Amino acid sequence: MAEKFLVLFCSVYGLMLLFSVTVSGLKPTKDMVREWANRLGTNGSSFMDGNAGVKSLTQAYENFTYATTERINGVDVLKKMKKEMEVFFRNKSSSLKKLVKKAEEAYCKYKYDKNLKISEIDYPNSKDLDKYLNKSGIKLEYNSTFRSEISFNRSVIHVPTDVFDGASKIVNGIEWTSALESVFEGNRHEDPSLSWQYFGSDEGFMRTYPARHWDITNENNVDLFDARKRPCLCGSEILVYIQGATSPKNIIILIDASGSMHGVPMRIAKLSAQNLIDTFGDNDFFNVVYFNVEATVLCCEKEGPILLQATKKNKIFVKEELKKIADKDVAVWEKGMKKAFDLLEKANNFAKCQEAIMVLSDGTTSSLLELFAELNPDKKVRVFTFAVGPSAESTEALRNMACNNRGYFTRIQSVGAVREVSESYIRVLTRPMAMAPEANTTDHTVWTSVYLDALGLGMMVTGTLPVFHRKESAINCSEKGGMEAEEKREDHFLGVMGADVPLKYLKDFMLRPLVGLSGYMFAVNNNGMIIFHPRLKTVYGYLQDPPGVDLVDVETSVTGAEVQELRKAMIDKVPITADGPSHNGSSHKEFEVYDLSFDELRMTKRTMNYYFGGLEGTSFSLGIATPLLGYKYNLPEYTETEVIDKLHSELKETNKDIQIERWPYCRNVVLAEKTPLEQLINETESRDTKLCNNSELLTGLLVDLNVTARLPSVWKSKARPGVNDVFVRTYWGLHRSHSGSKDKRNSSSEDDIFRRVFGSQIPPASIIYTTKYLAAKSDENITSVFAYKRIYRNKFPAAILGYEMDMKAFVDTHIVKNTECQSEGSACDISCDRTGKNDYEGLYCYLVDENGFVVAGNDESSAGKFFGRVDAPVMRQLIRSNEENGSGIYNKVVLTDFQAVCQVKGGVNSGGVSFLLKVVAIFQFVQAAANSVIGACAWKKERRTSKTGGCTQITIYPLGSVIRPLKNRAQHYKTPLMYAYKTEFHAANANVYQYIHFHRRFGFSSSWIFAESGATTEATDDIPKNISCIRNITTYYADQGNVTLNGVTSCGDCSREHFVASVRHSNVYLVVINATCGKCDEIDREMGVPGEPRENIL
Helix, strand or coil: CHHHHHHHHHHHHHHHHHHHHHHHCCCCCHHHHHHHHHHHHHHHHHHHHHHHCHHHHHHHHHHCCCCEEEECCHHHHHHHHHHHHHHHHHHHHHHHHHHHHHHHHHHHHCCCCCCCCHHHCCCCEHHHHHHHHHHHCCCCEEECCCCEEEECCCCEEECCCCCCCCCHHHHHHHHHHHHHHHHHHHHHHHCCCCCCEEEEECCCCEEEECECCCCCCCCCCCCCCCCCCCCECCCCCCCHHHHHHCCCEEEEEEEECCHHHCCHHHHHHHHHHHHHHHCCCCCCEEEEEEECCCEEECCCCCCCCCCEECCHHHHHHHHHHHCCCCCCCCCCHHHHHHHHHHHHHHCCCCCCCEEEEEEEECCCCCCCHHHHHHHCCCCCEEEEEEEECCCCCCCHHHHHHHHHCCCCEEEECCHHHHHHCHHHHHHHHCHHHHCCCHHHHHCCCEECCCEECCCCCCEEEEEEEEEEECHHHCCCCCCCCCCCHHHHHCCEEEEEEEEEEEHHHHHCCCCHHHHCCCCEEEEEECCCEEEECCCCCCCCCCCCCCCCCEHHHCCCECCCHHHHHHHHHHHHCCCCCCCCCCCCCCCEEEEEEEEECCCCCCEEEEEEEEEEEECCCCCEEEEEEECCCCEEEECCCCCHHHHHHHHHHHHHHHCCCCEECCCCCCCCCCCCCCCHHHHHHHHHCCCCCCCCCCHHHHHHHHHHHHHCCCHHHHHHCCCCCCEEEEEEEECCCEEEECCCCCCCCCCCCHHHHHHHHHHCCCCCCCEEEECCCCCCCCCCCCCEEEEEEEEEECCEEEEEEEEEEEHHHHHHHHHHHHHCCCCCCHHHHCCCCCCCCCCCCCEEEEEEECCCEEEEECCCCCCCCEHHHHCHHHHHHHECCCCCCCCCCEEEEEEEECCCEEEECCECCCCCECCCHHHHHHCCCCCCCCCCCCCCCCCCCCCCCCCCCCCCEEEECCHHHCCCCCCCCCCCCCCCCCCCCCCCCCHHHCCHHHCCCCCCCCCCCCCCCCCCCHHHHCCECCCCEEEECCEEEEEEEECCCCCEEEEEEEECCEEEEEEEEECCCECEEEEEEEHHHCCCCCCCCCCCCCCCCEECCC
């Protein structure tokens, strides 16, 4: 009986509830929501027109008949930008050549004094600079260009901690390089855009201009920097001195994996192998073989290239694979060595200038004389041997292997000595290059890969040239008594000269209006690695490798193959290569891409045009990408000089009411410390067409000044309740606003706003609504909404008009008011007004944009968030399962970010230091240099020292034992120029990821260790560490214009109905959800949220 009564009660209650909902009008319909959306669109357009002055500005552009409009040719734009950038690089090269000439002359004329004391010379020690400043009276002053306290009156010296600054070579080196002071200063006066200039000696000291304190920022407060063999703490370039000292090379690391290697020897061997791998540059190829009773290739023997190109990704992978090597059984040396030679023989790449095998073992009694006679009769392959750990067997056989095959034998007695492992092999590999013709080493400045400046100047590249002392020029040189015999008698390397170029300088050559405001500029090197690109991320914190970002990592075509073709074509355009560009080819490609916004929040599917060509004097290829090229104005009644004169006059008259972009209207605008407007007024005063040579930008700015002149008076005549500001940003870089503020761009960058608004594929007359993006953990409530309207002149984009409106006023005006009843009836109880309602009453209404972000909502807390975080069940229904014909609105695109940085605890002690990241990059002066040097890669027999027969034993000690000078310390590097070489597009260039899928995250297992035992490699659990990792970036985009949908979703145990309709003349959708179940803000972790990339475990 009770059960029947309960069923009857529930049925009656349900009918009553349904009746009450229907009668009271609390249930919206699909048609009703469609009507609301149309009304919102129509009234929104009227609101924009009435408040921002759309008709007034549109008419002003149409009535400006003095100017004609001309479409731009992409190849011409590229040539114009290329020409300016080539002049820029040429000036830097000229500065470097002056320094090199002065250095070689100064060394030649300098009389070496083996008894010279440190107290007898001018020694501005950058690590103890205050004492020197007090004595000399020189003062450091803050400079905004260098973002630090500096002095242009002096250069400073840095000597590594493990190099005795009182040693004769160091003292004499500091003394003779003081002659560079005058050239440093002269270069700065001739080229104000020069950043850091410096000379790095092969003895270890470094002279840097301008002067500044040396910063030590590692947690141990110990200076461990040595530009010849150390990475910076900020992790930009790894042992680039070594990369700069040698030509492209093929290397096999051969590891003894027999049972006698168990424990410390194997540990040292693995760390040494990792260190060696870190010294390889992008032009090098390598692999690892380990052997006991059998010889095994560590990577890709069956399913990939024989040798791997030493890209960042490949090096990370191989270093991880090294950890798997296990020691067992006995060592059969013949099998290991045969496998190593076999790999070098089969290698199909163009890095064969030098070939070497690097052996890591605790010792052997096998001399392998017959085997070497068979496999290496002409000794073309050098063999370097490293005796690791306490020797279990005799090391004489290892020494003989090296001596008989033009290599070096080295002892690595402890873990702490691993950091010195590169010292022996680099010395030998520099010999052929030291004897190259002088013209080959100085004709071309070599530009490094991109890296992060430790001083806060952002990402940069460094131009470098080697400095040599050659015996043919030594006839008239001063006495070098006290120096080693070889250095007096033979050609030898003195060091590297370097000059930095922050990437922000290169980006400022971008002629944005000509390229198109949705376009961008980028460059790659001869290996297809990014030099600059809007999606190249600035890495923060310690990372052991440089960015190493490939073009295919930042450009994503819809079908996948086109970016690889673009990469190859751009490499072929690199001007400094072994044989020149392989063919002229087309400098234009067009294909469909997924265009990711630079903040990685938004995605657009569009057709992109790429124009590209080589930068003369560099190993770079410059490109521009744009969906639609720009245009230019012509003023037939004005000459270029008259345009400059009139622009100057009008800028002076209106300078308090406007702002302009930092674009290259004139040469010095982008580099000036003043505001762009102040600098442009100064520059145009001269009426110099050579100084202000970008006439298209100047003419466009002049047109915009005149056309928008009446806008402020139009704005003043209107009352705008709830509107905080009204503004205009023109195509040619002019800003005006009613409030007088510089611009209104919400939280996005200026470039992204232009790219998004003018690059939007919704109809031209539409309004684009947006607001600040809120991260998931933010408790902030958005207080305003931005609306943008595109203005056109003869179908060419002319300006963006917009307003900023208070959030509450926007919701009331655009959402609540437009959903109110327009006539009497029961349906008048339905609207988006939530006044007086609890969480389970009424409707939740949202305006969601084309990428799934809430622009505004009637719940106060949803604006700025991804809609999937506001209501995941509804968002799931709005995601299309199939881009072509699936139901829903949004297409989901997941991209892989190979530049990601993950923070973890329990990192390893890095032991690096930060200052002058660029100093490390000095020594990468050849990473992309010119293999075009005739015959540079041909193998030559070098002269051998008579005392040792070409073979020297080096014993490597831990750092702590060499802070004082050592009598038996090995001679320092002799590093000539390596020649640039173009990596051909073949299988060997591919990253190992294309061949092997492995299931673990990437990270750095160890860094430099300065003690004897395993305790020094323990993680510091309480200090977070940055490691390179891979993350998935999830984005959404809608490409449907007229949409009306409805559906039912569950929220917990409750079901509710929702409706979606596209808002006419806009980029947003009106989403209406019945509040029956309350707010459903549960998190769907599988959905993927823009702005919250997830780590990808391959």
